[in-house]
Amino acid sequence: MTAENMKKDIPELGAIVQRDRETYAIAPHLPGGITNTATLRKLVDIGEKYGCKLVKVTSAQRIALVGLKEEDLENIWTELEIDKGSAIGFCVRSVKICPGIDFCKRAKQDSVGVGLAIDKKYHGMPLPNKFKIGVSGCPNSCAESAVKDIGIIGAAKGFKILVGGNAGGQPRIAETIYEDKTADEALKIVDDIITLYEKAASKGQRLSKFIDKIGVENLVRYIDAPVGDKERILVEIKE
Numbered sequence: 557m558t559a560e561n562m563k564k565d566i567p568e569l570g571a572i573v574q575r576d577r578e579t580y581a582i583a584p585h586l587p588g589g590i591t592n593t594a595t596l597r598k599l600v601d602i603g604e605k606y607g608c609k610l611v612k613v614t615s616a617q618r619i620a621l622v623g624l625k626e627e628d629l630e631n632i633w634t635e636l637e638i639d640k641g642s643a644i645g646f647c648v649r650s651v652k653i654c655p656g657i658d659f660c661k662r663a664k665q666d667s668v669g670v671g672l673a674i675d676k677k678y679h680g681m682p683l684p685n686k687f688k689i690g691v692s693g694c695p696n697s698c699a700e701s702a703v704k705d706i707g708i709i710g711a712a713k714g715f716k717i718l719v720g721g722n723a724g725g726q727p728r729i730a731e732t733i734y735e736d737k738t739a740d741e742a743l744k745i746v747d748d749i750i751t752l753y754e755k756a757a758s759k760g761q762r763l764s765k766f767i768d769k770i771g772v773e774n775l776v777r778y779i780d781a782p783v784g785d786k787e788r789i790l791v792e793i794k795e
């Protein structure tokens with residue numbers, strides 16, 4: 557197979573070409589990895605119908621159907637009736653969420669409630685680079701919050717907010733910028749971080765690099781500023 561006729565990812569079909577450069581994987585969006593038996597049954601039935609070779613639970617808490625043919629992809633999505641989501645590209649990826657207070661005896665805060673609210677609002681939003689968020693209900697941090705662009709961790713008195721982590725080629729532990737925040741406060745902080753990053757970071761700049769450039773104190777200054785002052789601070793940061 558020549559480089560020209562090698563198959564590529566098909567983002568509009570949520571399809572990721574496999575190592576054989578012939579077949580595709582899709583990973584329907586299951587927010588927080590939470591689903592039910594009817595959806596699982598549908599995934600199994602449709603996977604079987606279209607000759608899916610393997611099922612893989614991904615690190616982003618999605619369930620990938622692997623080894624599908626390109627010509628079947630549109631029909632598969634039509635029959636699945638599940639959001640394709642955004643598994644690749646420069647955007648907000650699936651928010652990783654631990655089981656939280658409804659299920660886990662160790663939980664201190666409602667990670668599922670906060671995580672699903674963030675996923676609903678931001679999943680798939682285009683940003684200067686990929687953007688990962690992890691929400692954990694207690695300091696055990698089962699959603700790996702310390703290696704996400706934004707990490708949220710429940711503690712006895714509220715949520716801790718961390719920024720600038722990643723787990724790639726240059727792993728980096730996120731820096732804590734707030735503690736003891738309510739769920740609403742945590743959501744507002746996430747809004748501000750994403751807004752500033754979207755408007756002021758350059759293309760390809762991961763949040764950690766953006767923070768290195770502007771200084772974490774300026775990120776916090778923007779978040780803490782009254783609404784009326786944010787635009788002015790944004791302009792200053794961009795200069």
Ligand code: SF4
Pocket residue numbers: 654655656657660661662663664667692693694695696697698699
């Ligand atoms: S982070 Fe804490 S609350 Fe969440 S699953 Fe792990 S132990 Fe349970």
